[in-house]
Amino acid sequence: MRVSLPAKLNTGLAWVLLVLLIAPALVAIPVSLTPKTYLSFPTDEISFQYYHELFSSPEWLSSFWQSTVIGAVSALLATAIGTLCAIGLWRVSSPAAEVVRSVLLLPLVVPPIIAAMAFSRLFVPLGLIDSYTGLILAHTVLSAPLVLITVSASLAGFDARLEQASRNLGASNWVTMWRVIVPGIRPGIWAGAVFAFISSWDEIVVTLFISKFSVYTLPRRMWNGIRENTDPTVAAAAVVLMAITLLAFAIWAVAARRARPAK
Amino acid sequence: MRLPIKSGWLLVLPFLLLVGGLFLGPILNVLWISVTDPTPGLDNYAQLGSSDTLRRILWTTLRVCAICTAFSVILGYSIAYAMVHATGPAQSRMLGLLLISFWISVLVRTFSWLMLLGRNGVVNSTLDALGIISAPIPFMRNELGVLIGMVHYMVPYAVLPIFAAMQSIDGRVVQASRSLGGSGAQTFWRIYLPLTKPGVVAASLVVFIINLGFYVIPAVLGGGKVLMVAEYISVQVLITLQWGTAAMLAAILLFGVLALMFIMSRFMKLSTVFGGART
Numbered sequence: 001m002r003v004s005l006p007a008k009l010n011t012g013l014a015w016v017l018l019v020l021l022i023a024p025a026l027v028a029i030p031v032s033l034t035p036k037t038y039l040s041f042p043t044d045e046i047s048f049q050y051y052h053e054l055f056s057s058p059e060w061l062s063s064f065w066q067s068t069v070i071g072a073v074s075a076l077l078a079t080a081i082g083t084l085c086a087i088g089l090w091r092v093s094s095p096a097a098e099v100v101r102s103v104l105l106l107p108l109v110v111p112p113i114i115a116a117m118a119f120s121r122l123f124v125p126l127g128l129i130d131s132y133t134g135l136i137l138a139h140t141v142l143s144a145p146l147v148l149i150t151v152s153a154s155l156a157g158f159d160a161r162l163e164q165a166s167r168n169l170g171a172s173n174w175v176t177m178w179r180v181i182v183p184g185i186r187p188g189i190w191a192g193a194v195f196a197f198i199s200s201w202d203e204i205v206v207t208l209f210i211s212k213f214s215v216y217t218l219p220r221r222m223w224n225g226i227r228e229n230t231d232p233t234v235a236a237a238a239v240v241l242m243a244i245t246l247l248a249f250a251i252w253a254v255a256a257r258r259a260r261p262a263k
Numbered sequence: 264m265r266l267p268i269k270s271g272w273l274l275v276l277p278f279l280l281l282v283g284g285l286f287l288g289p290i291l292n293v294l295w296i297s298v299t300d301p302t303p304g305l306d307n308y309a310q311l312g313s314s315d316t317l318r319r320i321l322w323t324t325l326r327v328c329a330i331c332t333a334f335s336v337i338l339g340y341s342i343a344y345a346m347v348h349a350t351g352p353a354q355s356r357m358l359g360l361l362l363i364s365f366w367i368s369v370l371v372r373t374f375s376w377l378m379l380l381g382r383n384g385v386v387n388s389t390l391d392a393l394g395i396i397s398a399p400i401p402f403m404r405n406e407l408g409v410l411i412g413m414v415h416y417m418v419p420y421a422v423l424p425i426f427a428a429m430q431s432i433d434g435r436v437v438q439a440s441r442s443l444g445g446s447g448a449q450t451f452w453r454i455y456l457p458l459t460k461p462g463v464v465a466a467s468l469v470v471f472i473i474n475l476g477f478y479v480i481p482a483v484l485g486g487g488k489v490l491m492v493a494e495y496i497s498v499q500v501l502i503t504l505q506w507g508t509a510a511m512l513a514a515i516l517l518f519g520v521l522a523l524m525f526i527m528s529r530f531m532k533l534s535t536v537f538g539g540a541r542t
Binding site: 198225248 | 285517
């Protein structure tokens with residue numbers, strides 16, 4: 001089919017827009033290489049001193065570590081709970097199940113600032129403010145719906161007759177779930193887990209409300225750096241954060257491609 | 264045969280308990296605070312009538328959200344249209360760029376905009392070097408900067424629902440219009456655009472909803488000059504400790520978001536809207 005001129009122009013515009021969606025973030029790279037002591041662009045020479053600073057400062061290192069632990073534990077919990085729930089709703093598949101599903105997706109929909117107030121109010125009397133447990137619980141609640149969505153999409157492409165066959169052959173519920181269903185939707189589970197990890201790894205609004213001094217995640221430290229707007233180390237942190245996110249994206253993309261139901 | 268109902272619900276239970284106990288319960292508590300703190304009654308809500316500050320904040324929020332939604336949906340429509348008409352490999356590449364931009368942290372983007380839009384930022388120094396401007400354009404600490412940052416963040420959210428709607432259009436309808444003598448422009452405005460309406464409505468709603476509660480970009484790029492609801496709530500909670508006012512605003516925000524979400528659910532499934540996305 002012949003492509004009209006307006007459509008061609010639009011395609012050109014769309015490519016420009018897509019590049020512009022990503023390009024601005026790349027500005028952190030030159031800033032991170034500045035040899036000067038303030039946020040600026042390198043002019044004559046480049047320096048890796050702020051990467052050195054990032055990876056030798058106890059504060060930044062401890063933030064990396066804390067974010068990694070909180071991200072990994074909450075992703076693990078969210079993946080377990082979200083996957084079980086997706087399988088359960090898939091088995092029930094009734095109008096009631098769809099109502100429950102919408103309720104469980106609420107943490108994605110409610111503005112983070114409201115979730116932050118709710119968690120903060122809940123955690124103060126429980127003594128969970130500024131603790132690993134508090135942040136892990138909060139991040140698990142916020143990321144489990146992402147796992148639910150991803151795994152449910154995988155289940156939509158899973159042949160329910162395999163489950164019947166397994167049960168007809170005498171397998172118990174438990175065996176059917178672990179040996180038949182879970183292997184069949186494994187890429188979806190992985191995609192959900194990566195998604196959950198990154199959503200915790202990046203989370204800032206709730207974290208601002210429920211952490212103070214002892215738990216100081218990477219986004220929290222970056223937030224401070226951005227507010228102070230002087231130390232170029234924050235640019236180096238932004239580059240590292242971006243690199244890790246892109247790595248996670250690559251893993252997610254591979255898993256999501258495998259998870260897509262065959263057409 | 265499906266398994267007995269019970270075993271299905273048993274698997275749902277952990278998630279349900281988690282969301283009920285750690286999320287819905289505490290949110291109800293926030294709603295409760297809005298009518299009990301500092302004194303029982305509707306005093307907090309009465310402030311809406313008496314306080315110019317609150318009215319200004321709500322108005323700023325609605326205005327910024329509406330402008331941002333309009334721009335995001337128009338730009339998103341253009342991208343979705345190009346994507347749906349692209350060949351396989353080009354479409355994959357476009358989708359790849361779109362999803363990567365989804366995954367770049369809002370903090371990284373905000374930081375980059377600070378570097379780009381500041382008085383001596385890249386944009387101003389480039390324009391200056393080219394001789395286009397004589398004095399730096401103030402991009403930051405005003406609505407312009409907030410809008411640039413927010414539209415940039417929201418465009419991918421607008422693309423996905425529109426893209427889904429376009430994919431479900433039967434191409435023969437467009438061909439029929441052309442073969443019956445409709446011009447390209449007529450076919451687009453009278454056939455194609457109306458067919459994509461559910462996607463456009465869903466995209467507008469999802470962008471508007473996320474914008475309403477947006478905190479990071481307005482707080483940093485607005486520099487305290489563009490005060491929107493989320494930032495005001497955080498000031499009330501973290502600095503002035505006025506939980507009552509904050510809870511009242513949270514309640515209004517929550518009901519607004521839920522009402523819009525309900526309308527949206529009539530146009531498109533939630534999981535389609537948030538499919539490859541994250542908040």
